[in-house]
Amino acid sequence: MSIATHHYNPDWLSDDALVAGFIARQAEFRFLRDELARAPLEGSVQHYLLIGLRGAGKTTLLKRLAVAIRRDVDLADHLIALSFPEELYQVKDLADFWWAACEALVDELDRQGRRADADALMDRTDAARAAARRSDQPADAGLALLLDTCARLQRRPVMLVDNLDMVFERIDKRGRKLKDPHAAAYWALREALSTTRSPIVIGGSVRLSEPFTDYDKAFYDFFVPKRLGRLELAEVRRVLEHLADRQGSPEIKARLKARPSRIETLHDLTGGNPRAVGLIFTLLQQGPNSRAVEDFERLMDLTTPYYKARFEDLSEQAQVVMHALAVRRPGDGSGLRFGHTAAELGAHAGLPTNVVSAQLDVLEREGLLEKSAAFGRTQYRIAEQLFRLWLQMRGNRRVRQSALGLTEFLEAMYDEEELTATLQGATGPALAEARLAFAMADMRGRRADRRSLEAWGAECATRYADESGASLDDILPAEDLPEDLAALSALRRRLAGCIGHGLSQAEQDALVGALDLRLEAKRAAVDALCASGTAVTEAERMRTYQLAERRKLLRYGLLEADLPLLYGLRARGFFPLPHLHPDDIAPAQRANGGTSLDALAWRLVGAWSYVKFADEAAEGWLSWGRKHATDASANAWANVAGALRRSDQPNAAREALTEATQRGTTARTEYERACLLAEVAGLPTEAEATFHAAATLDPSDPFPWNGLGNTIAEQSERANEAEAAYHKAIEIDPTYAAPWHNLGNLLAKQPERTDEAEAAYRQAIEIDPALASPWSNLGSLLAGQPRRINEAEAAYRKAIEIDPSDRGSWINLAFLLAEQTKRTDEAVAAYQKVIEIDPNDSWATGHLGLLQAEKGDLEAAEASIKRAVTVSLETELHEFWQAQLDRLHARRSTIAATRALSVGSFADTRAALDKLLADAADLPTALASQAFVERFLAPLLANPTQAASVLGLLHGLGYDRHARPLLLAFEAAIDGKPELLDALEPETRNAAKRMYERLTKAAKR
Known part of the structure; x- marks a missing residue:
């Protein structure tokens, strides 16, 4: 059974309930209780002040002391508790305070069942108070009545006064908030509390104000402060x-x-x-659900009166600093943090650092901040975390920004499993849903479903704007969303506002939610659709494209009924590709009204290669499938196996195929088994037989024939059989682009059939304009025809337009450009794009270095080729790039040596040649390079004296151990006596003569 909990009004609790619920502050309670037990009926006593933030437990501790005074014999025998309301609004001077004490005594007598005594005291209080107001009686008339009554009761009053600091602000005779800490009322109160019969006061306060802290003030050292800090x-x-x-x-x-x-x-x-x-x-x-968001907002709302009053009590600059402390997130990659420095806050708030520092000091003294210098410069943060969250939420219409505090709240309250379950629950108010979505998206440790949560948040924010009539731009500005999600929203709104294109809502969704079109292509299409001169033509082009994509998706396993739903969801930002994650399903499902999307998601995962799988993602999808796709067909599981195989996840593909075959043997399961045999196991004969088996199981499926053609095409002597297989696939489905493309690849290897190859490529392009590979391979075909270089470049660029991440097209384009002398810079840019796509591409990195060397940027060239050497370490290209690096070292060293010789610096010449020995991993390669032989040694022959000096230097450095034939040839060339080489041993003679020929031929140029 649930028991009501009164967070804000412990007065409403019975004594039994209060004692049962009093768990915290036990040490403070025991101390004060024991002090009261030792307090005499008459004699000097000590007064206490409990200092703590709102909610720190001051009121409850005072109420617990009151219960102890009533119930504990060693307290009840000489004390009586006077409990005051938290707010004494009736008190305007010291006299009113004493009358309030009399009323508190009346309440206590009534609580103890002494109704007659209580009524009598109330009558005396009313009469005495009225008389005092009619005449000029002293302000302590109420005190006198209180003490006389307690004396008759043989009890000493214990005044338990919450918010004592507020009482002090009201006891000035002038009936206004006290601004003078030297007020006479303070000294009068001190005197009244200093007698042997005076009440014992235990008060509560949120701060130590001036009357308590300054040595010349009334209550300096009078109250013993007891701080109620944060609970352990x-x-x-x-x-x-x-x-x-x-x-x-x-x-x-x-x-x-x-x-x-x-x-x-x-x-x-x-x-x-x-x-x-x-x-x-x-x-x-x-639990975590949209109700939790509302409850969190209710918590913020409940604290608003208190926090708002405290905030508005601050100066304008202090408010700015507090706001910055709340909304500026610490860190930004700077490691462990306590909070924010004054300089950081100043930069955020647009205030000078010295102004911020002064305000921080004030705020710290007020107890609003805490600071630490443990992380270098002093850092500050708001002491009350809920105050900080309140400031983050307060007064901000932008749903994303107002969710900052909610993010921290959810991180603290719930774990990942509970939050994931949230997405399966019932929906709530749109604004609460939006805040929950963005709060979850912004949680620490980037969530796999962040993008889908943001889409859900945007969906809810849009719904809220529609329901409330608010401006969406005010609630959710575009800059609060990822660029692509904001763009999709803008495209949808723009399309809906355009007239003249004639596209239905379903066709608009199919455009914005298209799987093959990049965002830039979607923008271009919408631009054309919204322009009166191109709208109709572009609409027809889009319908043609959509028909091709629809056919392809149906071929890959999706259902006709899936497509409108899939396009609609993707147009709103759900089901992001290619890195779809199982966690992306729940936000989409929530946005779809809770209808299950599991079957659609599984079919999408198996749709060829739209979803890409890293190792962890592959395992994640398999686990998800075993739980959520138990009713999926053998073909659906086989399609997933194929998608995993295309993402280079052979083990996961085998597992998925096992699940598929457990559900039955179909043409598609056999097709996937054949692909694994051919591509992974390296068993073409077995694969060929399995493709035939698949074709037999379903003669209407073109996949087995296309796969069979690919397997046979690896054997050049069976080209005719491969061609026949491709034609069979085309016969079954003429709208299937893959066999046309593969047929083009096969025919392109036969020089006499390039025209047929080109026709096949162009047919594949016509069938599926979203495919990049036919364009790229068409470019390679055309690049081999000198008169069609421009067409080849256009084909490569079209492939890149379709798929900017197509590494092969960028490399082919770079090669093509590098062969054109005036387009080296463009070739460099193309290679750099390849490296951006794949930083470990040694081919592109090394060729970039060669181009940089060709341009004369040897330092950049060396860096690039060194990188190529590193990333090719485990490949057959490693030795090639190492040789290129050695040649480059030779070039750089010989350039330095030539410069040194030109200014007569023999020492620098020696240093340059010595460096070449140190840098080159393969000295023979470096010393046989054109840079060393033709560009360095050969020109020296024009000055035999200088050449002889360099020869002596080379011998002195030990070059003869690495390139003896070269040095012998150089010596013969200096002396003009090639016949001397005839006397050399046979194994040296021929090499020396070849080097002599190279040297003398270059010297004559």
């Missing part, structure tokens, strides 16, 4: 466990024990504030 972690644990027991929620207790780190997080979130802990427990009970 162990206390928070006890409070939560007690609440779980009391509320009959054992599952909450079990969850907290299973995840003790959550208690630590809640401890941080609440700042160890008891009231906040109680409030958040209520939300924990309800």
Whole structure:
């Protein structure tokens, strides 16, 4: 059975309920209780001031002391508790304070069942107060009545005054908030509390104000301050466990024990504030759903009067600094953080650092901030976490920004499984749903479904704008969304507002949600559709494209009924490709009204290669499929196996195929088995037989014939059989682009059939204009025909337009451009694009280096070729790039040596040649290079004296150990005596003569 919890009004609790729920602040309670037990009926006593933030437990502690005074014999025998309301609005001077004390005594007598004594005291209080107001009686008439009554009762009054600082602000005779800490009323109160019969005062306050802290003020050193700081972690644990027991929620207790780190997080979130802990427990009970968002907003709303008053009490500059502390997120890659520095806050708020520092000092003294210098420069943060969250949420219509605090709240409250379950629950108000979506999307540790959550948030924000009549741009500006999601929203709105294109809503969704079109292509299409001169033509072009994509998706396993739903969801940002994750399904499903999308998602995962799988994603989808796709057909599982295979996930593909064959043997399962045999196992004969078996199982399926053609085409002597297989696939389905493309590849290898190859490529392009590979291969075919270079370039660029990440097309384009002397810069840019796509592409990296060397940028060239050497370490290209690097080292060193010789610096010449020995991994390659032989040594022959000096230097450095034939040839050339080479041993003679020929031939140029 649930028991009501009064977070804000402990007065409403019975004594038994209050004692049962009093878990925190036990140490403070025991101390004060023992002090009261020692207090005499008459004699000097000590007064106490409890200092703590709102919700720190001051009121509850005072109420607990009141119960102890009533119930504990060693207190009740000489004390009586006077409990005051939290707000004494009737008090305007010290006299009113004493009359309020008399009324508190009346309440206590009534509580104790002493009705007659209570009524008598009330009558005396009313009469005395009226008389005092009619005459000029002293302000302590109420005090006198209080003390006389307590003397007759043989009890000393204990005044338990919450918000004592507020009382002090009201006891000035002039009936206004006190601004003078030297007021005479303070000294009068001090005197009244300093007698042997005076009441004992235990008060509560949110701060130590001037009357308590300055040595010349009335209450300096008069009250003993007891600070109620944040609860210790162990206390928070006890409070939560007690609440779980009391509320009959054992599952909450079990969850907290299973995840003790959550208690630590809640401890941080609440700042160890008891009231906040109680409030958040209520939300924990309800679980993570849109109701939790509303409850969080209710929590923020409940704290608004207090936080708003505190915030508005601050100066304008202090408000700016507090706001910056709330909304500026610490860190930005700078490691462990406590909070923010003054300089960071100044930069965020647009205030000078010295102004911010001054305000931070004021705010710290007010108890609003805490600081630490443990991380270098002093950093500050708001002491109350809920205050910070309130500031983040307050007054911000932008749903994404107002969800910042909610993000931290959800991170503290719930784990990943609970949050994922949230997406399966019932929907709530649109604004709450939007905030929940963005809060979950922004949680630490980038979520796999972040993009889909953002789409869900945008969907809910749009719904809220429609329902409320608010401007969507105010609630969710485009800059609060990822660029692509904002673009999709803009395209949908723009298309809906255009007239003249004639596209239905379904056709508009098919355009914005297209799987093959890039965002830039969608923008271009919408531009054309919204222009009166091109709208009709572009609409027809889009319908042609959509027909091709529709045919392809149906061929790949989707159903006709899937397509409108899929396009509609993708047009709104759901089902992002190619990196679809299982967690993306729930947000889309929630946006779709809760209707299951599992079957559609599984068919999409199996749709050829639209979804890309890294290792973890492959395992994740297999696990998801075994749980959610148990009713999927053998073909659906086989299609997923194919998608995994195309993402280079052979093991996962085998697992998926096993699941497929357990559901039955079909043409598609056999087709996938054949592909694995051919591509992974390297068993073409077995693959060929399996393709034939697949074709037999379903003669209407073109896939087996296309796969058979690919397998046979690897054997050049069977080209005719491969061609026949492709033609069979085309005969079965003339609208299937793949066999046309593969036929083009086959025919392109036969020089006499290039025209047929070109025709096949162009047919594939016509059937499926979204395919990049036929364009790229057409470009390669045309590049071999010198008169069609421009057409080849256009084909490559068309392939790149369709798929900017197509590495092969970029490389082919780079090769084509590099062969044209005036287009080296364009070739460099193309190679750089390849490297951007694949930083480990040694071919592109190395060729970029060669082009840079050709342009004379040897430093950049060396960096590129070194990178090529590194990334090709485990490949056959490694030795090639190492040789290129050695040649480049030779070139750089010989250039330096030539420059040194030109200015007569023999020492620098020696240093350059010595560096060549040190840098080259393969010295023979470096020393046989054109850079060393033709460009360095040969020109020296024009000056035999200088050449002889260099020869001596080379011998001195030990070059003869690495290139003896070259040095012998160089010596013969200097002396003009080639016949000397005839006397060399045979193994050296021929090499030396070849080097002599190279040297003398180059010297004559």
